[in-house]
């Protein structure tokens with residue numbers, strides 16, 4: 137079936153790595169223009185290499201001016217925005233007995249505040265295009281995760297945003313969904329500092345996957361892109377687990 141994404145524009149945060157990078161490649165392969173946002177220029181350049189429809193943008197999404205700058209850059213480069221994928225995230229141990237207010241605030245700033253402010257800044261564009269917001273949460277958000285409670289809470293919070301915004305934005309023609317990955321093979325563990333207990337919990341999680349393997353980033357990206365195709369037009373407020381059955385059993 138022919139993609140309906142040809143010539144459309146998507147903004148992807150966290151596009152220098154993992155799921156964000158695979159998502160940029162999936163959209164580009166379907167003929168879409170991509171504004172690929174991340175902190176590290178070298179990683180973004182790798183994402184865009186050999187794919188002229190991917191334009192890299194270096195930005196820390198927690199900077200005060202970043203949300204509006206990201207949207208303005210997408211409009212300047214491509215004339216509008218049809219989809220926004222909030223994939224950038226920090227991950228790591230957050231033991232209740234040890235977490236500091238500064239660490240807590242950083243999790244909230246990257247994983248919740250920035251997606252909210254970028255989505256808010258994108259609303260006029262998304263309204264014009266009957267656009268889609270895809271929040272990347274986590275299958276773990278439905279369970280407790282000892283030692284990783286703040287990360288999990290931000291992901292549960294993102295799903296709550298998805299359901300709530302779906303209702304708020306439906307009258308404006310904007311759909312909002314979450315894709316909730318289980319353990320996926322990406323550099324997420326190398327990109328974040330984990331303590332021994334966190335590593336053990338991650339490994340225990342991986343051992344409980346019914347399909348008995350890690351997912352591939354492109355298997356998540358496929359669903360993200362599909363949610364923005366026109367035949368997904370009746371889907372909003374949905375949370376889709378892409379987790380090898382982890383959250384089902």
Ligand SMILES: NC(=O)c1ccc[n+]([C@@H]2O[C@H](COP(=O)([O-])OP(=O)(O)OC[C@H]3O[C@@H](n4cnc5c(N)ncnc54)[C@H](OP(=O)(O)O)[C@@H]3O)[C@@H](O)[C@H]2O)c1
Nearest residue numbers: 150153154155175176196197224225274319320322324327
């Ligand atoms: N991999 C998994 O097993 C898994 C499981 C469940 C959910 N998820 C979710 O899937 C999404 C993607 O994860 P991933 O595995 O692809 O992780 P990843 O490879 O670590 O990618 C995360 C990206 O976020 C970017 N980022 C972090 N802080 C940022 C900031 N302040 N401003 C701009 N960009 C920032 C990083 O950019 P730099 O590298 O330049 O810092 C990196 O490219 C996340 O939301 C994660 O919570 C992943």
